[in-house]
Structures are given as structure tokens and as C-alpha cells.
Amino acid sequence: MKWPNHGGQPNVIQQLFQMNTDQPVLDFSANLNPLGPPNWLNNALHQAYETISRYPDPSYTNSTAAVAQFEGIHQDNVLVTNGGAEAIFLVAKYFENGKACIVHPTFLEYERACNHYHLNIDEMFYDQDNGFSLPMLELKHRLQETDVLFLCRPNNPTGHVIAETEIKQLLELGLSVGTHIVVDEAFADFLPSNTHSLTRLLETYPNLIILRSLTKMYTIPGLRFGYVMAHQSVISVLKHEQIPWSINSLVDSIIPKLIADRTFVDKTKSLLHGESQFLHRSLTSMDFYLSPTQVNFYLLRDRKRPNETEELFIFLLHHGIVTRHTHNFKGLQGDFLRLAIRSHEENKQLVAVLKKWREDK
């Protein structure tokens, strides 16, 4: 079966299972904000229309300044990118021909970017039986032979958050052995207020490289905007290697307003907090496993029928719910499904279908 590489393609899934693509489905397969984009965005884009007929400012001054101010860092520590994906590829370019370590299961593009730039990849695995914790001993042991360690925090597809103390230990050790640590914070906007982004560690650790994306929180995967935060010596190299005009003018012009909309972020977090509790309560009571997520998606597995995940995927699909398979997440091998937390109405439908699945056998 040729499973698609990424979520967010409900029609491709429908075609794969010979279903009618006109049939409406609920898409739980993309890790996006259930609220959709902020209401004002369509008008803001309309007003930014005239920017499309000018070349994008090669330094993206508008969005770079907004990001730097929001993050409380200097503009020389920021590089804006065409989505988080371009950020990952540029970072891989920085370590071209070097040695990378990737801890799985995690986002697929670290590996693709490392292959693109001929990095040698060392694969390690989160400890599934212990809440997907980092294999700290082994990691520390191998850090010396590694140029760059890729971590995702909160991690995709598990939603779990590596403890800050562990990241600090790795950064300290990395400093002494010459290893950079890339922390992809694509989902950090969704973190509850008692868990923090690592931005403020940048000052202390010149070997820390943070990747961000505005795609998920603001539901703008089609607009493409991400950024890298790092020591200015790293940023200046990445900037030198970036493809010119890679960021479109529309997104460059609306970023300041987007970042400033904290009401939208708070509203999102509040919704997610409630829905996360609702789902955890409803699903664990039916004996489903949920990964220890702190954000807007989670891994699901039926504890009673742990080896029937594909059947569950198909059952959900036939009941109008598209989830993300995990066949191409190393270490998961399809044993789990990844689901986004959606609106209360949609989550209730999910719970109802899972109840039906449970009762069917």
C-alpha cells in the first residue's frame, strides 16, 4: 500500500481506499488549529494585494523585525523561511557532509534534509514504554561523535515535551564536545503556559538552533512561514545559502499583525485545554492509549486490540474520520494513529465512532 508521506491529504486517503472523494470527511490527519485562521486574515491579505507585484524585500525586514521583537532577541539571531521545511533544509546545509543524530519517532523532514546534504545519520529511539522519554545515557555517550542532534519539542507525532533540564544537559555537553542541538519548536505555540519555549536559552548556548513555524497555530499551511533562531554566526551562513525571494510578499507583509494577535492564541489554548481533558477522559475510559501530549495532537492505540490499528484506521475512515497513519514514523511502524484535537463537535463525533468500534467486537 502506498501510504502518503504526510497528513492533511484526506482525498488521497479516500482514493487509496477506493472511496468517493466527494464524500465529506472530518480531517483529523493534519496538526492544525481547530479554530482555523484568525477572522481578520482574509481582509488583511486582500489589503496586502499590491505587494504581490513587487519582488519580496530580500531581507524580509518587515517580518524579521516582528519576529525579533516578539521573541525578544536581536534581528541578527533570526532568519525567516518559506515554512518550517525550508528552515530544516537550511540547517542541514550548515552541517553538510557531517554527522547527524535523529531521535525517532519524529518529523520525517530532518532525515530527508540530511540526505539532501549528505549527512551521516545516527538513529536513536524514544523509550515508548516510558512516556517516550529520551534515551539520555546513550545520547550523551554518542554526542561527541555527532555534529548536530535533531530534536522536536513538542515532538511530532507524539505531542510529548522533552524536559528542559534534559535539553540543558545536552546543550552543556554539546558545548564541550562541539555539538549543535536543533530544537524544532513548530508546535511550541500550543504549549500550556507553564511550559516554555527555549528561546531564552539562546543567549547562554551558542550551539542551540531553534526552528519555529506559524503554520500550525494560525492554520496557514498554504501561506508558508517559519523561522530559525540561532547564534548570529549560524544565521549569517544560513542567510547566505537561502534561495532568494523564497518567502512570498503576502506572508511577509501580514506577519507583524499575525504575531501580535495574542487573543487568538489564548482562545486556542483555552479550547485545547478543555478538549484535551475531554478526549483523555472519554478515550482512556474506553481503554484506548493516548500518548502523553501537551499540544494539539496525540497518538492513539486500542489497548484491547493493539494489533488492529489498520483495521481501526479503515473503520474510522468509513465513518467519515481521516486520521494520520504512522507507517512512515520510524519506531511506530503503523502501530498508532495520529489525531489532531479538533472542535468539541468533531471530537464528540470521534468519541462516538470509537465507541461504536469498541461495541462492534
Added chain:
Amino acid sequence: MKWPNHGGQPNVIQQLFQMNTDQPVLDFSANLNPLGPPNWLNNALHQAYETISRYPDPSYTNSTAAVAQFEGIHQDNVLVTNGGAEAIFLVAKYFENGKACIVHPTFLEYERACNHYHLNIDEMFYDQDNGFSLPMLELKHRLQETDVLFLCRPNNPTGHVIAETEIKQLLELGLSVGTHIVVDEAFADFLPSNTHSLTRLLETYPNLIILRSLTKMYTIPGLRFGYVMAHQSVISVLKHEQIPWSINSLVDSIIPKLIADRTFVDKTKSLLHGESQFLHRSLTSMDFYLSPTQVNFYLLRDRKRPNETEELFIFLLHHGIVTRHTHNFKGLQGDFLRLAIRSHEENKQLVAVLKKWREDK
């Protein structure tokens, strides 16, 4: 003096010369359509708004099919890209660590992309004294040691068009010695109807790679859309290496309508034909040199004061006209200015200012 790398940045030029950036100027420095984007485009983007909250289709089926149909080739021979710039970088990746040949003066990004992917670059030069003709003898001689030859047709910054017979000779020779020829046709949309794109040669020559861009004709440099046309074995490798979701959803969704608007293209060509004749007549009669352009821009030099190009640049700037310096075009060394053909009103203003320059001394 820190000259900007590209045109289309009038404010940067104003700052460079300590001028007030609020002062309105006419921008002759960007090679765009003087008509601006088609009138219907703003509404079409507004209607495509909902696409921003979905991940772009990873295969960009919508725009790829439109391009293939328009060009009369198979979809397997097309790869759509985030502007022409991404196309250039992907092609350089294909020849990573190989040997490239670039004929100057030409677009700067071939060299940057080749450096990014560690190609060894052999530099050659158009024969300035003979209408920027190709150094065919030397080129044929060196083709055997070259993996990829980069040509731009119509060429930027001269606007001249390499004869199709010469390209065919190089393709034939390339076939026998294993050399690919990249022809960047970013400005081919502006060609008069008796001069042709090379698309129909793709069937005969598997070593031909054509790059296109919709940026220039449709005045959408801020939206980002280009494409590669080549043998399917080349396209499949480029596709494999392309950064995911690099093309934004808005542009993917409007491309079919954009490509279909031939009335707009015809109107543009008709305007350019008239303006090109007007400028040629007016400027050569005042003893200015114009490069043998067939498209929407040209090189300018004062035949009477050939060594005062920088003074001319500043004179024009102080009279509200921003042109493109040529300091970073190898082989030109700032001796010429590049100007876009603008509307009749703007071209008349240019002629008037140049008349003043002529009379001042």
C-alpha cells in the same frame, strides 16, 4: 559602495545615495510587465482564500496539470517550483559536485546555486562587440568537460536571444559528449511571435532542461511561481529533492486561470512592441547604445560619454528614475545600465531626462 544584488529595490537605492525614501520614483530597475498584474487577479486570490488553511497538495496537481496542458507536454516532464529561483537551485542539485559552464553577463543565481551545490564553474563571455553573440567555437571545444551549460534565452540583462540553430548545435554535441543544457526562459513570454520557446525540442533532446517563470509576464514576483521542463528521469530526481510544500496554495490555485489569460499576454506584447520601437528611435538618435533586446528590458550606455555610466545612474536617480546598475554582472563591470520598458508615459519621461543629460554637457 554596497550595490544591492538585484533590481526592484528603489528604496535601497535611495538610501544608498542618502535620498529621502518617501520621494516617489519611477522604478525601471525590475524586469516586470509595465501593465502590472491582470485586473481579475485580486478577486481570484480573495476567492482562493480558503486554500491557505490546507497544506499545499504535495504534487501541486492543479498547477502542474495546467502547465503541462499549456505547454503541450506530459505532466511527468513538468516540475512546478517556488519561483524560478528554486528551479535553478534544484537543477544545480542534480549536477552536484559536477562541472558547470556559465556564459556571462547573465542572471546571477546560476552561479550562486552552483556554489551552493559545489559545482566547479567555468566562466565564458558573450561577445559584446558582436551583439552579445555566443562564443560558439570555444563553447563547443569545452562542452566535453562540462556536465551542465547554463544559458539564459532571452538573456538577462541584455535581452538578446541566442539563435535556435546555435542551441540545437550545442544540444546535438551535448548528446554525444554527455552534457546537459539548461535554458532559462524566464522572459520567453515576452518574445515576439516569430521567435519561439524551445519547449518543442524537449522530445528530441533528453539533455535539454528548460526553466520558466510566471513572475515577469504576470507581474507577480511576490507570489512566486516557476517551473522546470525536462526529461522525466530528470524531473523525478528534482521532485525527490524538492523541499516539501515549497509552493504556496494561493499561487497553486490561481495558475490555471493565469496561464489561460492569453488576451493579457497579447496586450502586453503589443504594448512592448510599440514602446520598444519608440525607445530605440528616441535613444539611438541621441547617440545612446541599446543592447539588441527582443523583450521587456535592455542595456543602455551613452556612446558619447561611455565612461560616465555611474554619473548617468545618479543623474537619472536625482530625476526620479531608478535603473539597475550592472556592477555585479560579470563582463559588464557597471559600464551599462539595465532598464525595463515601462508604460509610454514613463518611457517618455525617461527620454526627456536623457535629453536633459545630453544637453547638460
